[in-house]
Amino acid sequence: MTDPLDEARDKARRLRADIRSFHERVMPDDLKRKSHLHQVLGKDDYVRWMRLLNDQGWAIGHWPKEHGGQGWSLLERFTFEDELARLGCPWVIPFGVKYVGPVIYAFGSEAQKRRFLPRIATTEDFWAQGYSEPGAGSDLAALRTEAIRGEANEGDHYVVNGQKVWTTYAQWADWLFCLVKTARGEQAQKSISFVLIDMKSPGVTVKPIPTMDGYVHVNEVWLENVRVPAENLVGAEGEGWTYAKYLLKNERTAGALLGMACHALERLKALARENPSASPERTAGRIGELELRLLALEVASYQAVESMMRGTDHGGEASLIKLRGTELYQDIAEAAIDLLGLAGVAWDPAALHAASAPPLGPEDAGGIVKDHFYNRAATIFGGASEIQRNIVAKGVLGL
Amino acid sequence: MNMDLETAGMLRDSASRYAADNYGFLQRHAVLTDPAGYSAKAWRDYAELGWLALRLPEAHGGLDADPLAVGALMEVVGSRLLMEPILASALIATGLLRSQGSAAQQAAWLPQLADGSVKLAFADAEPAGSSPCQVRAGRISGRKIAVLHGDIADRLIVSAADADHGGERRLFLVDARSDELEALRYRLVDGRGAANLHFAGVPAERLDPEDGTPAQAAVADVLDHATVASCAEALGIVRALVATTCEYLKIRKQFGRAIGTNQALQHRAVDMFLLQEEIAALTRAAQAALLLPVAERARIVSGAKAYVCTAARKVANEAVQMHGGLGITEELDVSHYFRRLMVNAALFGSRDEHFARFLAATTHSTPEGIPA
Ligand SMILES: Cc1cc2nc3c(=O)[nH]c(=O)nc-3n(C[C@H](O)[C@H](O)[C@H](O)COP(=O)(O)OP(=O)(O)OC[C@H]3O[C@@H](n4cnc5c(N)ncnc54)[C@H](O)[C@@H]3O)c2cc1C
Numbered sequence: 001m002t003d004p005l006d007e008a009r010d011k012a013r014r015l016r017a018d019i020r021s022f023h024e025r026v027m028p029d030d031l032k033r034k035s036h037l038h039q040v041l042g043k044d045d046y047v048r049w050m051r052l053l054n055d056q057g058w059a060i061g062h063w064p065k066e067h068g069g070q071g072w073s074l075l076e077r078f079t080f081e082d083e084l085a086r087l088g089c090p091w092v093i094p095f096g097v098k099y100v101g102p103v104i105y106a107f108g109s110e111a112q113k114r115r116f117l118p119r120i121a122t123t124e125d126f127w128a129q130g131y132s133e134p135g136a137g138s139d140l141a142a143l144r145t146e147a148i149r150g151e152a153n154e155g156d157h158y159v160v161n162g163q164k165v166w167t168t169y170a171q172w173a174d175w176l177f178c179l180v181k182t183a184r185g186e187q188a189q190k191s192i193s194f195v196l197i198d199m200k201s202p203g204v205t206v207k208p209i210p211t212m213d214g215y216v217h218v219n220e221v222w223l224e225n226v227r228v229p230a231e232n233l234v235g236a237e238g239e240g241w242t243y244a245k246y247l248l249k250n251e252r253t254a255g256a257l258l259g260m261a262c263h264a265l266e267r268l269k270a271l272a273r274e275n276p277s278a279s280p281e282r283t284a285g286r287i288g289e290l291e292l293r294l295l296a297l298e299v300a301s302y303q304a305v306e307s308m309m310r311g312t313d314h315g316g317e318a319s320l321i322k323l324r325g326t327e328l329y330q331d332i333a334e335a336a337i338d339l340l341g342l343a344g345v346a347w348d349p350a351a352l353h354a355a356s357a358p359p360l361g362p363e364d365a366g367g368i369v370k371d372h373f374y375n376r377a378a379t380i381f382g383g384a385s386e387i388q389r390n391i392v393a394k395g396v397l398g399l
Numbered sequence: 400m401n402m403d404l405e406t407a408g409m410l411r412d413s414a415s416r417y418a419a420d421n422y423g424f425l426q427r428h429a430v431l432t433d434p435a436g437y438s439a440k441a442w443r444d445y446a447e448l449g450w451l452a453l454r455l456p457e458a459h460g461g462l463d464a465d466p467l468a469v470g471a472l473m474e475v476v477g478s479r480l481l482m483e484p485i486l487a488s489a490l491i492a493t494g495l496l497r498s499q500g501s502a503a504q505q506a507a508w509l510p511q512l513a514d515g516s517v518k519l520a521f522a523d524a525e526p527a528g529s530s531p532c533q534v535r536a537g538r539i540s541g542r543k544i545a546v547l548h549g550d551i552a553d554r555l556i557v558s559a560a561d562a563d564h565g566g567e568r569r570l571f572l573v574d575a576r577s578d579e580l581e582a583l584r585y586r587l588v589d590g591r592g593a594a595n596l597h598f599a600g601v602p603a604e605r606l607d608p609e610d611g612t613p614a615q616a617a618v619a620d621v622l623d624h625a626t627v628a629s630c631a632e633a634l635g636i637v638r639a640l641v642a643t644t645c646e647y648l649k650i651r652k653q654f655g656r657a658i659g660t661n662q663a664l665q666h667r668a669v670d671m672f673l674l675q676e677e678i679a680a681l682t683r684a685a686q687a688a689l690l691l692p693v694a695e696r697a698r699i700v701s702g703a704k705a706y707v708c709t710a711a712r713k714v715a716n717e718a719v720q721m722h723g724g725l726g727i728t729e730e731l732d733v734s735h736y737f738r739r740l741m742v743n744a745a746l747f748g749s750r751d752e753h754f755a756r757f758l759a760a761t762t763h764s765t766p767e768g769i770p771a
Contacts, residue, residue: 137723139653166724211727212734218724278752334712337741341749342524342545345742347588359585359595360526360544369588376719376737377727384723386663 005306008073015076019083022056027089035090038367040215040352043126043172049090050097050123059097060121067105067117078255078305085259095127095168096120098250100177103194103243107235116175116196128173130164130197130221131244137166138387140179141188141241145223147180147195149230156230158182158195160203160223166381170206170219173199178223179244182237194240196232197223213373214349248383249318257325257378258301261294264332267368271339274362283339290332297324316396319388326378326385333372340365402467402686410453410464411471417448418479424732430482436592437483437551446515451489456497459509466624466686470631477635480732480739482591484518484548490628492519492556494621499570499606499614508554508572520552520575522596523618532559532598534571538579539603542596547746549575549594550584557598558618561605569614571603589738619693622747626704627689629743630682633711636736637675640718643733644668647722664721671717674710681706698760701753708750711740 023032031049034041041049053059062077063069072080084092092098101120104112119125136143145162160180170176176197183191197204203226208216235243269287277283304317337344343361351358351366358366379385393399421441430438445451450472455461462468469490476485493512496505496519511517522543525531532541539559549555552575561569573580581597608617645668648659658664685703688696715737719726726733744750 132724135652137653139655142653142655210729212729212738214729278749278755279758282751282754330716338744338750342745345588345745346545346585346593348585359583359593373727376716377724379720380723380726385720386661389663 005309008075008309012075012079016079016083019080023087023089034354036088037364038371039354041090046090046093047123050093053092054121060101063101063105068121074309075305081255082259085256086262088263095129096123096125099129099247100127102250103234103247106246107243111231112234125174126172128167128170128176130167130176130178132166133163134165138384143179143181145180147182147193147228158228158230160197160226160228162223164221166218167221168218170221171208171216175199176221179240189241190238192240193237194234194243195228196234197226197228201226213370254321257321257329258297261297261325261329261332264329265290265294268332268336271336275339275341277339286335290328290335293328297328314396316392319392322383323385323388329378330375333375336368337372340368344369402465406464407467407471410468411475413448414472414475417444418475418481422479422481427480431590435551436586436590442483442515445483445485446513450485451515452513454490454493454497455509455513459505460513466627466689469628470682470686473628473631474635477632478639480735484520486625486628487521487548488512488519491521491621491625494624495521495556495570495617498612498617498621499608501607501609504606517553518548518551519554519556520546520548522546522549522555522557532557533562534559534603535562537602538600539571539573539598540600541598544595546594546596548592549582549596550592557603558614570606572606573601573603577601587742589742591742623693623696623700624689625747626700627685629747630685630703630707633707633740633743634678634682636740637678637711637714640714640733640736641671641675644671644718644721667717671714674714678707678710697756701756701760704748705750705754705757708744712744715740
């Protein structure tokens with residue numbers, strides 16, 4: 001009996017092997033080193049990384065062939081993210097290739113596809129995601145940024161006013177894909193539209209929000225009378241919510257979480273060998289529990305992916321992967337901080353830029369601390385854990 | 400022996416008032432971003448308020464404060480995240496000097512500690528695999544790591560093997576500005592300063608206790624006091640986190656209502672509160688236990704620290720989570736409390752070390768041995 005998924009499994013296996021050999025043979029040593037030590041990567045590093053992936057045909061491997069992708073199955077796509085993260089590779093910046101690209105090829109005009117897709121594939125344009133606002137976090141539909149259709153005699157355009165917040169890497173972005181309100185008073189979801197904003201437009205101001213890891217990942221983006229050509233509206237007015245939900249589906253099936261947890265656990269085990277603990281039994285037990293949770297996550301994730309491919313999913317799979325993956329990853333990071341002891345609280349931000357060695361402990365001590373801080377946000381962004389549980393309670397359990 | 404509730408209460412009130420007026424979040428921010436890493440003005444104020452003389456004997460003009468009073472101050476230190484070396488200098492180093500200094504040494508140094516003109520740090524932890532610190536012909540050699548406030552201390556109390564006297568482990572007083580001392584100064588994740596020290600034949604004055612108390616016993620005693628003080632600091636932090644989180648649950652609206660109206664969050668807020676109450680109870684018990692001999696107090700002191708570390712971390716994680724994106728930012732106090740707890744958990748014995756000591760004491764203690 002042949003399983004219709006056999007072919008996808010075969011391809012995913014080959015992809016995994018290709019990624020390993022890419023990591024061994026192609027990935028430049030400096031990038032590998034930075035990433036293994038969890039040092040801070042700059043825009044140049046990320047652009048280089050994304051282009052390297054694109055050279056392998058992987059940055060947009062999940063896009064359909066007609067748009068230059070490889071038409072990966074969900075399994076290949078998941079495997080790709082999982083394996084890269086397992087190897088400790090840099091983050092695959094999702095805003096262009098994973099988020100806005102698919103929205104554009106699914107709902108955008110021909111002109112938008114021609115204009116944006118090739119530059120997304122090559123990271124010629126760096127994208128950011130402008131959804132959240134001060135009053136609209138978990139309750140995204142409460143967003144208030146307004147796009148008002150301008151006077152026809154000045155050319156067909158919108159005037160956008162409002163404030164976005166938590167915009168990751170807005171400081172590097174050329175473009176912002178943005179949810180805005182194009183109608184007042186109507187049912188919230190029906191008044192939201194999806195527009196593409198050139199970050200160089202007059203009236204766009206980016207203000208950094210420093211986080212506790214001493215770095216700037218997120219920003220406020222102020223939009224004051226920003227003129228956006230009407231041709232930058234994606235799809236139809238009032239349909240933005242539908243597109244955003246389509247995008248969220250892409251955001252949540254994240255294989256990277258599994259791979260990152262796996263990578264971090266390997267490092268944790270090495271740390272346990274390097275640093276004799278005051279309670280070796282407790283440490284061993286703790287690591288064993290984490291290993292067990294990882295096993296459950298791994299098996300459940302791949303089965304979830306396959307049931308999504310078969311169409312037998314219950315709809316809660318993405319939430320399961322996100323909840324278990326982020327919580328496990330956070331717990332592994334905590335255990336690592338504990339094992340590092342004093343080295344886990346000594347802090348020289350310069351060491352994260354490879355300008356010096358950390359004051360104490362192994363070379364990657366600073367990176368482990370930085371990741372521990374940043375990853376407290378993993379249960380907050382991309383649908384906070386509480387919201388994920390609400391989704392499962394309502395959508396799967398019918399509560 | 401009973402502890403003095405009145406002194407503790409007065410100290411708590413005056414310290415809270417002072418900190419509310421002088422150490423608000425923005426005022427603290429100025430200290431945090433100052434290259435010195437502490438406020439010289441605040442330090443002088445503390446001297447004037449008598450905090451630096453808290454642990455001094457009455458004979459030296461001190462308050463000879465009991466653990467309850469020390470705890471009252473430390474709760475305020477935690478609730479406002481004071482950056483100055485109260486724990487390192489006024490409690491630990493002062494305690495060591497009191498126990499290990501000769502009459503002459505005490506007369507020379509205690510007044511300067513009380514008026515704040517000298518800040519002391521205690522250099523004890525050594526890097527794994529390096530040869531232990533040693534004093535030979537009155538000069539000290541070796542390395543120390545993660546010396547809390549070692550970056551700004553004027554003098555250091557250093558533990559080392561005394562090769563001039565049979566290799567016994569003793570405490571020595573060292574000038575922190577000595578030429579033979581090389582320091583790598585850095586900040587801990589909570590912004591307080593620390594240093595790794597390399598002694599290359601630094602002149603060292605041996606502390607010579609009149610009653611011959613072994614240094615090891617004095618260090619164990621003082622570190623127990625420090626452990627309990629850091630539990631009180633954690634209590635101050637946790638109270639602040641619980642209060643600020645509950646406030647946020649009431650004012651932050653999503654989906655048209657305060658997020659605190661969701662039972663899922665209400666129950667977790669209750670759990671945070673329960674942890675706070677347990678931390679308070681254990682801290683109080685550990686303070687009482689400090690009046691017992693070292694062997695009898697080990698179980699409760701180390702048990703308190705081990706429990707408090709885990710409980711306070713849970714509270715901090717929840718506080719960050721319930722603040723959403725704001726929780727991880729530099730601009731909100733929540734992330735600063737989070738980081739301070741992280742440092743406190745690693746200093747003066749890790750959670751695992753205290754847990755191991757708790758277990759050992761538990762297995763060996765009879766039920767009668769449990770302090771009431
Ligand atoms: C590091 C980081 C990067 C980010 N990057 C981006 C980005 O690039 N683009 C972008 O648009 N956004 C981004 N975000 C924003 C992120 O999506 C929001 O932080 C998230 O949606 C939560 O919103 P909030 O922060 O306003 O928290 P709130 O929604 O105010 O939530 C506060 C707390 O209340 C809980 N809560 C809310 N409602 C309920 C409920 N009904 N029941 C139970 N609990 C509830 C939440 O789970 C949370 O714990 C980022 C955030 C972070 C921290």
